[in-house]
Amino acid sequence: MPPLRDHGSGARASATAAISPITGFTRTDWERTADRLLAGAQRHAGPGRSLLNLPGPASGSGRHSDGLEGYARTFLLAAYRSAHAGRKLAEDVLAPYAEGLETGTDPEAPGHWPLPSALPQARVEAAAVAIGLHESRHWLWDRLPDRVRQRTVDWLGGISGVQVPANNWLWFRAVVAAFLRSVGAAYASEDIERAVESTESWYAGGGWYTDGARGPGQFRNFDHYNGWAMHLFPLWYCRISGAEAEARLLPRYRDRLRTFLHDAVHLVGGDGAPLFQGRSLVYRFGTAAPFFVGALFDATELRPGLTRRAGSGILRYFLDHGALSPDGTLSLGWHGRFERLRQIYSGPASPYWACQAFSGLLLPPQHPVWTEPEEQLPVERADFVRPIGPPGWVSCGTAADGVVRIVNHGTDHTPPDRPARDDPAYARVAYSTHTGPDLGPPLDLADDPEAKPRDGDAREVQGQDNQVALVRDGQPSHRSPLRRIRAAGRVAVSAHVPHWPVAGEHERERWPAGPAVLTASVVNGPWEVRLVRVAAPGHTVRIGGHALAADRPPWSRAADDHLLVVRPDGLTSGLFVLGPPGSPAALRVRRAVAMNAFGTFSSTPVYEAAGDLHATAVFLGGTTDATPPPLPRARLTQAGATVTWSDGSADTLTWPEWPEWPA
Missing domain, CATH: 2.70.98.70 (Beta-galactosidase; Chain A, domain 5)
Incomplete structure (x- = not known):
């Protein structure tokens, strides 16, 4: 690890050394990093703050979609950051996203959002918007004018029943359906049923899902999506649904994440680096998300200090290796900018899926994950x-x-x-x-009609x-x-x-x-x-x-x-x-x-x-x-x-x- 950061002198420095002797990161560092990420992204907001037009090459879905992606993925971060903030800070953090919601859902506004019914990538971002609205419900949704709430419901409803790939995308429809149901709006129950049923066919055992399958028992699509999508979205569906969720689902999904985390913690290096394998590696510290989600859903057997060690180690690894550009934005790459890591769906805002790691801020400051001393990773303890x-x-x-x-x-x-x-x-x-x-x-x-996205x-x-x-x-x-x-x-x-x-x-x-x-x-x-x-x-x-x-x-x-x-x-x-x-x-x-x-x-x-x-x-x-x-x-x-x-x-x-x- 690099030398610990200077957290000041005296009692504060001693307290940090006592609680975070390995990474030097406390909850305060997570909050400061979230604030820096939000400020950097908002510098690129367009009129009405509905589209965040970050620098970099466009994705295959185009600039309009990329702007929505910038809003939706950083809105997740804003929602997590506001969860345990004081009233004034929460309002300040969410204010640009309230403005962006009003603009983006207005079809007559210059900064309106592409429709999920028409643009596939907007279906991904609709799920991020739904989770963000749920997590900031009392600060944002409950205060919106009725006309904006209705336009938001109409925009989100565009995902209902639309065709999506038979993989983790099924959960984008299900999460949106859960939110629509929670606010008394029309939703597609079959979207939920299809996601739940398909997920069972993808479960390969031992806490691992394959992200879709060509046929029964064909388990060969394994990567970090297992943690930041296949476990995360089913649990968030249950969280948004509350008592409306099928009774058997939450215990099932908890047990599977609990099992998976025993493997996941063995895939983090002593310097905090996650395994370099699979697609969407530009999401970087999104790999920390399942550790905090395990704590959030009572779905982990890892001790709280080990959970924070894994998550903070991953975040600090990327911050120390130049993931943030000088203007505070996340570049397309691994350490710094490295655009050959892009895929056809990667745009300038795609790396902000990494904001899922900040789901740990939904845990209150007094939670043991934030108060117990860090514990060593498996690779730090022994071969x-x-x-x-x-x-x-x-x-x-x-x-x-x-x-x-x-x-x-x-x-x-x-x-x-x-x-x-x-x-x-x-x-x-x-x-x-x-x-x-x-x-x-x-x-x-371009000249191969049989070529697939893969x-x-x-x-x-x-x-x-x-x-x-x-x-x-x-x-x-x-x-x-x-x-x-x-x-x-x-x-x-x-x-x-x-x-x-x-x-x-x-x-x-x-x-x-x-x-x-x-x-x-x-x-x-x-x-x-x-x-x-x-x-x-x-x-x-x-x-x-x-x-x-x-x-x-x-x-x-x-x-x-x-x-x-x-x-x-x-x-x-x-x-x-x-x-x-x-x-x-x-x-x-x-x-x-x-x-x-x-x-x-x-x-x-x-x-x-x-x-x-x-x-x-x-x-x-x-x-x-x-x-x-x-x-x-x-x-x-x-x-x-x-x-x-x-x-x-x-x-x-x-x-x-x-x-x-x-x-």
Whole structure:
């Protein structure tokens, strides 16, 4: 962690050190950050304050939609901030949003809002407006003129019964329906029924939801949406509905979030960084939301001090790494501005979905989350290995450097019945809290009538980090869709059919494909032993380690059997050849500029070798003088493998039968 901030001298500083010895953040810091975010966003409000036109490239929905997004997402923050503020402060915080509500719902006003019935993105923002109105009900809704309340009901009602994707968007309709019902307005009960029913089909167990599914039991869409959408909106539906909510729902959704948080807290790094995986990463500290929502709904077994440690650590990580622009606005990126992290629906105000993290301000100042001393994260207490079954992950944390890594053998965000273009946020073998994939420019899919929105997240130039690919004419194969096989103990296994998408070829079955590949990860501490078996000989296999990025180029060190890349702060990414004996391998560093969210200059250790069996050790961790801990050993055969660690313990796996395809 960076040095603690100066909270003054004397008793105040001592009190802060006693309650927040790790992050230095108290509720006061959250309130000040909320005020700064609101002030920065309001500087970009248009006439009537209904549209916040923040700087940056437009989303696929256009500038008008982006302006509404700026209002709706910061209105959430204003509602949370006002909840336990004094009368004067609450009125001041909400005043611009009251004005914006009057303007935005007036179809004759220059700053009127796009209609949810006509513009899909407005359906997302309608849910944010509904939650904001509920949470600020006594300060704002109850004081609005009748004409504004009616116009607001009319605007929100435009979402009723409209078509939305069969994923978390179903809850946007349900949340709006709950609010309309709560104010005695007409609502679509079938919108609620569909969301509740579909959510049951998406529940994969263990506290995890898949965000939509192509068919029954096809659980492969896992990412941070599990926390900031799939758990959050069902609970908020219950909160808005009160006694009108079906009796069985609130206990069910509480239990699931309670279970999920045990995994979620193992996915936060010692520096507060959340796992870099999945879409909408520009939402940044939105990843803190489920921790506070757990406390708000009595849906957590985490101690209050651990809840605040996780949430404050995430918020401070991004503030310390430049997430706020000099004018107080959130940029499109991870640390600072990095627009390659955008997706087609990302506009200048999209990052303000991060304001969900401030739901913790709905807890009163005397709540134990705000008054009990911080407690260490799991990765700060001890090394751990934690299988996370539903997404097919094994999480591994090391206390010495605070790094949390996952190996991914179950999540690809890809329909299983057709090849797809690998999304680097889903298709890699490994992710971590301290590294991210290199991102080339998005593919131009304008001439492909079969291209799906998911395909728009594929890249013209694929980074080589954390790949397991076959190489043909210098081009790496793609991995998704993959078949999960195992994720238990320290071992995870998956299979895939490598393929090479062809530009302009619309028939996916005509894309060249290679023999099936089995990939296994055996993890322990900072090591992942990555084992590969190819169904036929005669192919070159590429294996990539973690990409390290910084504002200065990482340096590297090479030997015959390994390659190390070292960041200026000592974080080290290594790739070691473990076998089979006598199989020559080529090791090289793949360098890139302006392709990584963690820094301008990135470097990746890469292995290439021919053959049908490959054993490598992938290292990620902090080192002194670029000296990693003792190397594991691997014995690899056509039947299976044994990995032996420096402490004498061993993991053995038997290769599974080749699966039938498609998965």
